[in-house]
Amino acid sequence: MPPVTLTPRALYEQVAEQLRQRIFQRELEPGSWIDELKIAEEFGISRTPLREAIKVLAAEGLVTMKVRRGAYVTEMSDKDLRDVYHLLALLEGDAAAVVAQTANPAQLQELQQLHHELTSAIQDRERFFEINERFHLRVLELSDNRWRSQLVADLRKVMKLNRHNSLLKQGRIEDSLAEHQAIMAALLAGDATAAAQAVQAHFAQGLEAAV
Known part of the structure; x- marks a missing residue:
């Protein structure tokens, strides 16, 4: 997959939008674990802005954060x-x-x-x-x-x-x-x-x- 090009907006906001679209397009399925290391490497960023982006998505309800288990795409009952x-x-x-x-x-x-x-x-x-x-x-x-x-x-x-x-x-x-x-x-x-x-x-x- 080619590197993701990020525009000059707050980095964590750009990352949040990239992940948001992947969730909507089912590239990240409900219930799937968000592999921070893999995504940070793909985007060419540290895990700090990635974690801030995940917090944004968690506040929106798109991601569920579990203690000691990381973040998962929210599943809808x-x-x-x-x-x-x-x-x-x-x-x-x-x-x-x-x-x-x-x-x-x-x-x-x-x-x-x-x-x-x-x-x-x-x-x-x-x-x-x-x-x-x-x-x-x-x-x-x-x-x-x-x-x-x-x-x-x-x-x-x-x-x-x-x-x-x-x-x-x-x-x-x-x-x-x-x-x-x-x-x-x-x-x-x-x-x-x-x-x-x-x-x-x-x-x-x-x-x-x-x-």
Whole structure:
């Protein structure tokens, strides 16, 4: 494997991002041990920035640190997944309710454009997943609560540890698109209650497909 090129950002942050992507791409599987010596040698760094990077990932929930056993990629039980989806449904439902009440026409148009892009990506799972996440994160940004956004960002990282992406289930993309249509309709109508309920229903269906 060729040496990893690191840009001039804080070294431990660069290493954390490299490891984070390896976890998301299943190059480091849930439950697998993080070999500090091997990774430090591969990156051409000392173990100090690597250990700082591992602490960052542990704070995000992506890595579990065990006394005298080192660090492992976190494994998600069904209960873990249900707990994460429950919190995401509450937090993102609340954000949608805020946006339904406060978004201006330009912001609603932006969300509608993302929804149109989502519709056009129904045959491309990877693109659908990417636009889906952009839509959710944009709703969070528009709700303008940085604490909620940070919580959701961390929970979404942990959600990616699930081995079975809910969008891989047969028919799930079509169902997800219909759920997004309900969310978009509630936002356009300025109906905060309907927006929150639509988001919560969306996560409930996503959980059912993921477990």
